[in-house]
Amino acid sequence: xxxxxxxxxxxxxxxxxxxxxxxxxxxxxxxxxxxxxxxxxxxxxxxxxxxxxxxxxxxxxxxxxxxxxxxxxxxxxxxxxxxxxxxxxxxxxxxxxxxxxxxxxxxxxxxxxxxxxxxxxxxxxxxxxxxxxxxxxxxxxxxxxxxxxxxxxxxxxxxxxxxxxxxxxxxxxxxxxxxxxxxxxxxxxxxxxxxxxxxxxxxxxxxxxxxxxxxxxxxxxxxxxxxxxxxxxxxxxxxxxxxxxxxxxxxxxxxxxxxxxxxxxxxxxxxxxxxxxxxxxxxxxxxxxxxxxxxxxxxxxxxxxxxxxxxxxx
Amino acid sequence: xxxxxxxxxxxxxxxxxxxxxxxxxxxxxxxxxxxxxxxxxxxxxxxxxxxxxxxxxxxxxxxxxxxxxxxxxxxxxxxxxxxxxxxxxxxxxxxxxxxxxxxxxxxxxxxxxxxxxxxxxxxxxxxxxxxxxxxxxxxxxxxxxxxxxxxxxxxxxxxxxxxxxxxxxxxxxxxxxxxxxxxxxxxxxxxxxxxxxxxxxxxxxxxxxxxxxxxxxxxxxxxxxxxxxxxxxxxxxxxxxxxxxxxxxxxxxxxxxxxxxxxxxxxxxxxxxxxxxxxx
Amino acid sequence: xxxxxxxxxxxxxxxxxxxxxxxxxxxxxxxxxxxxxxxxxxxxxxxxxxxxxxxxxxxxxxxxxxxxxxxxxxxxxxxxxxxxxxxxxxxxxxxxxxxxxxxxxxxxxxxxxxxxxxxxxxxxxxxxxxxxxxxxxxxxxxxxxxxxxxxxxxxxxxxxxxxxxxxxxxxxxxxxxxxxxxxxxxxxxxxxxxxxxxxxxxxxxxxxxxxxxxxxxxxxxxxxxxxxxxxxxxxxxxxxxxxxxxxxxxxxxxxxxxxxxxxxxxxxxxxxxxxxxxxxxxxxxxxxxxxxxxxxxxxxxxxxxxxxxxxxxxxxxxxxxx
Numbered sequence: 070x071x072x073x074x075x076x077x078x079x080x081x082x083x084x085x086x087x088x089x090x091x092x093x094x095x096x097x098x099x100x101x102x103x104x105x106x107x108x109x110x111x112x113x114x115x116x117x118x119x120x121x122x123x124x125x126x127x128x129x130x131x132x133x134x135x136x137x138x139x140x141x142x143x144x145x146x147x148x149x150x151x152x153x154x155x156x157x158x159x160x161x162x163x164x165x166x167x168x169x170x171x172x173x174x175x176x177x178x179x180x181x182x183x184x185x186x187x188x189x190x191x192x193x194x195x196x197x198x199x200x201x202x203x204x205x206x207x208x209x210x211x212x213x214x215x216x217x218x219x220x221x222x223x224x225x226x227x228x229x230x231x232x233x234x235x236x237x238x239x240x241x242x243x244x245x246x247x248x249x250x251x252x253x254x255x256x257x258x259x260x261x262x263x264x265x266x267x268x269x270x271x272x273x274x275x276x277x278x279x280x281x282x283x284x285x286x287x288x289x290x291x292x293x294x295x296x297x298x299x300x301x302x303x304x305x306x307x308x309x310x311x312x313x314x315x316x317x318x319x320x321x322x323x324x325x326x327x328x329x330x331x332x333x334x335x336x337x338x339x340x341x342x343x344x345x346x347x348x349x350x351x352x353x354x355x356x357x358x359x360x361x362x363x364x365x366x367x368x369x370x371x372x373x374x375x376x377x378x379x380x381x382x383x
Numbered sequence: 384x385x386x387x388x389x390x391x392x393x394x395x396x397x398x399x400x401x402x403x404x405x406x407x408x409x410x411x412x413x414x415x416x417x418x419x420x421x422x423x424x425x426x427x428x429x430x431x432x433x434x435x436x437x438x439x440x441x442x443x444x445x446x447x448x449x450x451x452x453x454x455x456x457x458x459x460x461x462x463x464x465x466x467x468x469x470x471x472x473x474x475x476x477x478x479x480x481x482x483x484x485x486x487x488x489x490x491x492x493x494x495x496x497x498x499x500x501x502x503x504x505x506x507x508x509x510x511x512x513x514x515x516x517x518x519x520x521x522x523x524x525x526x527x528x529x530x531x532x533x534x535x536x537x538x539x540x541x542x543x544x545x546x547x548x549x550x551x552x553x554x555x556x557x558x559x560x561x562x563x564x565x566x567x568x569x570x571x572x573x574x575x576x577x578x579x580x581x582x583x584x585x586x587x588x589x590x591x592x593x594x595x596x597x598x599x600x601x602x603x604x605x606x607x608x609x610x611x612x613x614x615x616x617x618x619x620x621x622x623x624x625x626x627x628x629x630x631x632x633x634x635x636x637x638x639x640x641x642x643x644x645x646x647x648x649x650x651x652x653x654x655x656x657x658x659x660x661x662x663x
Numbered sequence: 664x665x666x667x668x669x670x671x672x673x674x675x676x677x678x679x680x681x682x683x684x685x686x687x688x689x690x691x692x693x694x695x696x697x698x699x700x701x702x703x704x705x706x707x708x709x710x711x712x713x714x715x716x717x718x719x720x721x722x723x724x725x726x727x728x729x730x731x732x733x734x735x736x737x738x739x740x741x742x743x744x745x746x747x748x749x750x751x752x753x754x755x756x757x758x759x760x761x762x763x764x765x766x767x768x769x770x771x772x773x774x775x776x777x778x779x780x781x782x783x784x785x786x787x788x789x790x791x792x793x794x795x796x797x798x799x800x801x802x803x804x805x806x807x808x809x810x811x812x813x814x815x816x817x818x819x820x821x822x823x824x825x826x827x828x829x830x831x832x833x834x835x836x837x838x839x840x841x842x843x844x845x846x847x848x849x850x851x852x853x854x855x856x857x858x859x860x861x862x863x864x865x866x867x868x869x870x871x872x873x874x875x876x877x878x879x880x881x882x883x884x885x886x887x888x889x890x891x892x893x894x895x896x897x898x899x900x901x902x903x904x905x906x907x908x909x910x911x912x913x914x915x916x917x918x919x920x921x922x923x924x925x926x927x928x929x930x931x932x933x934x935x936x937x938x939x940x941x942x943x944x945x946x947x948x949x950x951x952x953x954x955x956x957x958x959x960x961x962x963x964x965x966x967x968x969x970x971x972x973x974x975x976x977x978x979x980x981x982x983x984x985x
Contacts, residue, residue: 109842110813110842247705248705248912248913249705249908249909249912251912251914252912252914275842277843278915278916281916281919282914305916315844316844319843320843320916321850321872321875322871322917323870323871323898323910323913323915324874325874326875326894327850327851327875332847334844334845334847335845
């Protein structure tokens with residue numbers, strides 16, 4: 070088991086109180102698994118991704134453990150995490166286009182980064198990997214401004230996987246890209262796993278149809294908790310959580326037209342996470358809610374590899 | 384809306400404290416001189432006397448009443464600061480807003496003028512003009528200070544306007560048929576109100592300091608006293624070396640307190656006008 | 664109703680405007696009453712520039728935009744124009760001045776267009792408009808922008824446009840920043856407005872959204888029209904290789920990229936593969952080239968040259984003639 074997260078709680082400190090952005094999350098990612106992590110804004114998906122790498126100043130580790138390849142990640146200890154970051158667990162940030170310093174040549178920047186991490190600088194491997202993602206080694210001699218958005222994204226992707234991390238987290242890496250570059254970046258991610266450069270991967274996104282293209286499993290989050298995890302095919306065709314069901318049916322697809330089939334959104338808004346209500350958090354928007362929903366449903370396995378947090382999911 | 388701002392303003396401690404301090408000095412500067420029956424430059428007491436019941440702030444080397452000088456000095460310092468600060472702010476805002484909002488050749492022209500004034504050695508110009516005209520009143524001093532110290536304010540406001548101009552709510556106001564001057568006044572300026580106030584405070588402070596420098600080189604007003612002039616007199620007659628702290632502490636503390644209080648007010652105003660900060 | 668004819672936009676860039684950057688070039692299409700036209704393109708395709716030109720936020724460099732036959736730049740009174748044409752933008756948070764209450768956008772409309780309307784009647788009108796976009800007036804009035812969600816703000820902006828009883832709405836990427844569960848509601852809202860006879864210019868980069876809501880589709884590429892026509896034709900039978908490659912790249916549910924039929928070589932983009940396919944523009948009869956650079960391959964379905972070999976000699980001929 071590459072990654073296993075147990076009852077993880079991460080709270081944000083604000084002046085009005087603590088926002089329970091991640092409130093008791095338990096799941097695991099197998100070796101070689103690409104897990105899509107989907108959710109809307111405020112679902113806690115980005116908090117989850119960030120807390121596996123670095124807690125920023127306002128985030129507090131309120132409980133739970135994270136294990137990677139049998140070793141516990143000291144996520145609350147920024148110093149101790151240095152040993153794992155980049156080597157064991159690595160992140161491709163959301164705005165990696167702006168992560169590159171515009172005044173330095175790409176090759177120089179990468180060299181400095183590797184030196185800072187105490188990695189012997191062998192450019193042969195770097196060039197080989199650039200080639201793998203369809204970039205020539207010339208990009209090392211160029212400035213970031215000379216590269217297109219998709220190219221910069223791929224450079225950052227190569228750099229973050231250079232040490233063959235066990236877990237790679239891609240945080241909304243495609244959301245700022247055009248349709249055609251989206252596809253290229255997504256397929257590159259897939260290639261990393263297939264070439265054995267990373268063991269497993271978490272692809273964080275709000276776009277279910279995109280993550281469906283490359284993920285083995287998809288985990289859906291809602292209001293700081295897990296809603297459903299299933300193999301990608303199952304989650305899209307036979308979701309069991311009412312939230313997932315409504316979410317998937319709200320996606321317009323090429324070919325679906327307003328006149329033929331009027332899709333519906335989900336009425337209402339997610340609850341505030343400042344003082345979230347007890348029980349199932351989707352209760353207020355849920356069409357099938359009943360008395361038992363006042364109690365929080367467990368994230369239970371209803372079929373092999375299919376976990377759902379809903380009393381009615383049997 | 385207005386009542387609500389007032390409601391939050393009265394509850395904001397920073398704003399209240401800052402306002403009270405500035406108001407106390409203002410009242411002292413306006414009313415104070417009327418309660419004293421001698422001129423600040425009169426030799427009324429013993430020389431070099433420390434503070435006492437008769438002379439609250441002591442006397443100078445020549446036996447002048449420091450307290451009287453302080454009150455009169457406050458008055459002219461406020462006058463120079465307000466007149467110079469307001470004038471520079473107005474010029475800076477007009478130039479900054481127009482250049483930033485209009486862009487294009489208007490911007491290029493105004494930026495060029497701004498840069499020319501910016502690189503003029505302002506103090507030298509003031510020296511020459513002051514010496515040539517020979518007018519030595521607080522008002523004239525303020526006028527020249529105001530006309531030479533606006534460029535950096537204009538540049539800062541231009542940059543802010545430039546970034547706000549491309550925000551969608553400005554486009555939306557245009558789509559509502561609102562005219563340009565109104566957009567600047569009602570959409571852009573309120574968004575940088577604390578910034579504008581800060582600009583004014585800094586210009587106010589720098590006007591006081593420039594005035595003090597002018598006073599020092601003998602180009603200050605000949606007919607009155609200012610806090611800067613007091614400081615420089617104290618320095619000239621070695622008050623520090625002679626241990627006459629009562630001569631330089633009041634004017635120094637006065638300038639610091641006024642500028643500091645204005646700054647605290649600014650932070651408070653920001654909290655009052657920015658609904659996001661208000662909630663925190 | 665709205666007609667664009669050979670519209671171009673050239674920006675002057677560099678020191679003293681020394682270089683020219685063509686953002687839009689020779690674009691022509693129409694938006695009728697009760698019709699949704701989606702303008703689809705990737706970043707840099709000029710789609711937003713066209714939206715801004717229609718809204719008169721950016722000046723037109725060449726060609727004309729007409730509303731009911733009147734050149735919009737000749738309409739002196741901007742208010743008269745904005746009473747008929749309004750816009751909604753991508754980022755709902757940036758459309759509201761953060762230091763004022765969100766309902767100030769309505770107050771601005773009242774002040775500029777309906778100064779004579781009484782306060783009570785106006786409040787009634789605002790509430791009606793909010794209800795027409797499915798917002799609960801009690802929930803949104805009197806709030807600050809940061810207290811409302813993106814979906815609520817975006818709907819308020821549509822309500823603002825509705826207050827004016829407009830005829831044309833330019834919707835520029837209005838749902839790309841909304842969450843999946845609410846974006847479909849905003850899309851449905853556009854469809855409802857259409858049913859009321861409103862013309863809508865729907866600018867988007869998302870093909871599935873454009874397909875869902877629009878009657879006609881215009882595909883832009885580098886500031887030029889690549890293909891346009893009735894939506895079912897453009898999506899069902901794309902004739903330009905660029906449209907095809909866009910469609911192939913759209914992530915879909917139920918179909919994976921890897922499942923798609925592979926024609927020609929597995930590597931290379933769809934566009935490269937399409938080079939072997941005949942160019943629809945040059946295949947079409949000369950007489951069907953009713954618009955400059957576009958050939959009508961089916962009823963109302965226009966397509967530009969794919970950049971095939973046939974284009975070169977033709978350009979030569981044009982130059983000789985000139």
